[in-house]
Amino acid sequence: MPKATETTLEIDLKALQNNFDELKSKLQPKTKFLAVVKAFSYGNDSVPIAQYLQKANADYFAVAYTNEGEELRNNDITKPILVLHPQKANLQTLLNRRLEPSIYSKKTLLEFISIAENSNQNAYPIHLKFNTGLNRLGFDKIDIDFIIETLAKTNAVKVVSCFSHLAASEDLSEQEFTKNQINLFKDITSTFITKLGYKPILHLCNTSGILNYPEAHFDMVRSGIGLYGFGNDVRYQPNFTPIATLKTVISQIHILQPGDSLGYNRGLITDKEIKTATLPIGHADGLTRIYGKGKGFVFVNGKKAPIVGNVCMDMVMVDVTHIDCNEGDEVIVFDREHTAENLAEAAGTISYELITDLSKRIKRVFLT
Incomplete structure (x- = not known):
């Protein structure tokens, strides 16, 4: 590697590939992989990272906010992009750029349906986030009937995934809590799918979830920090390379x-x-x-x-x-x-x- 002549962040794309391959090796062949590239790809630079991972056949991308997804669309990222925390002010832009919103509350569901209907959308992809214990964002199980009734009144949107977020998957002293989250997610999604009438993609695991809870990989997993070279555990770190x-x-x-x-x-x-x-x-x-x-x-x-x-x-x-x-x-x-x-x-x-x-x-x- 060349010697620095100024403050420089060197990013090794071969290491990124190594980490991607390591994470993928933990999955069943049909399990999809969502690459988390929010926050400038964890400080690295989301555009080159996403471009590389798109060629490496990542199935999905995730960002936190709409403007992050816009930047990816402006730079030839064509794979589906999940926006994890969309804001009302950006929903029309989100729709215009074919970004997919995480819908986490009654308010966001009604707001996005209204915008989708006014834009004459049909079956626009949305992702429903359920709260299983992180208590940050997400519907509760008691909201399922409201969601079903609301969706029955419109053709403008279609649920493409249901997901939740593990709170302590890297902490093995919290295994009981994490397993309770997994079981609650199974219970919520089973009830929801029965009432919905079809099965969306289910995803729950972050990087540490991928490594510690293979039984919870479901249809897709999400990884951010693991892609960038951190296994969150001394047992796994030798298999990852900081990029x-x-x-x-x-x-x-x-x-x-x-x-x-x-x-x-x-x-x-x-x-x-x-x-x-x-x-x-x-x-x-x-x-x-x-x-x-x-x-x-x-x-x-x-x-x-x-x-x-x-x-x-x-x-x-x-x-x-x-x-x-x-x-x-x-x-x-x-x-x-x-x-x-x-x-x-x-x-x-x-x-x-x-x-x-x-x-x-x-x-x-x-x-x-």
């Missing part, structure tokens, strides 16, 4: 004397002579202030360098007292060996937050 490497460079080196201060609000006051390196990455790039004052770290010439002082908007300073380095040397923020998960855990957060925080202003380079 992104975040690199930067040393802009300047300083020698601080005892009693000197460093950065905003004098975030560090030295008690001995130290050598620091200033890097062109900061909280505006997604390396937030939680990583300051020794919680976070980077790797300079293979050696760990703690972040010192407060993280600035566009810069961060690291302690390189013990490292032989020069201005212009490459710095690894995270890669396959020193993962985003390791860095996030050191600051008390999760890899999801770190990688989705990465700013679009960071240069992205795709490796094939």
Whole structure:
């Protein structure tokens, strides 16, 4: 891989393929695969990721909001796209771009049917989300009769899938809770299908659900974090490859004397002579202030360098007292060996937050 000359996120598409293949290997041949590419594909770049996965034969895509789906449509993504959290203001646009809404409440059902009817739609695909314990979005079982009665009054929409979301599939201490969710989903969908008169696609599992609950794969599974290289479990992590490497460079080196201060609000006051390196990455790039004052770290010439002082908007300073380095040397923020998960855990957060925080202003380079 080329040495960085600026802050760069390198994205390895071969690693993406490896992770896709690993997840697919856990499925029955007829089980569909939905690739979650919301939030800029978890900080990577949703357009190239979706284009690659479309060629790799992913069956479905999912985004959080309508504008994310629009961007994919504008860039030749033709596979079905599920919008997980559509808003009323965007429903007409969603319909115009042939995006498929998650319908999770009586209000969203009535609103979308109205728009679909006014646009003279016939059997427009919708996905019904049921709440089985996450208690975030979704219909409850008691809403089934309302849904059936409402659907019977229109030909404008057709239910193509029913789904729910596991709350703790990565936590094996919560197996009882997860199995209760699975059983509730089975109960809800059995009742719903009987009254509906046909069987939509059923899907429940996220990445950890795919790995830990094969009995709940149903007709389709959804994966986000697994595609990007995180198995959420030390047992599975060796089979996944983080696809992104975040690199930067040393802009300047300083020698601080005892009693000197460093950065905003004098975030560090030295008690001995130290050598620091200033890097062109900061909280505006997604390396937030939680990583300051020794919680976070980077790797300079293979050696760990703690972040010192407060993280600035566009810069961060690291302690390189013990490292032989020069201005212009490459710095690894995270890669396959020193993962985003390791860095996030050191600051008390999760890899999801770190990688989705990465700013679009960071240069992205795709490796094939």
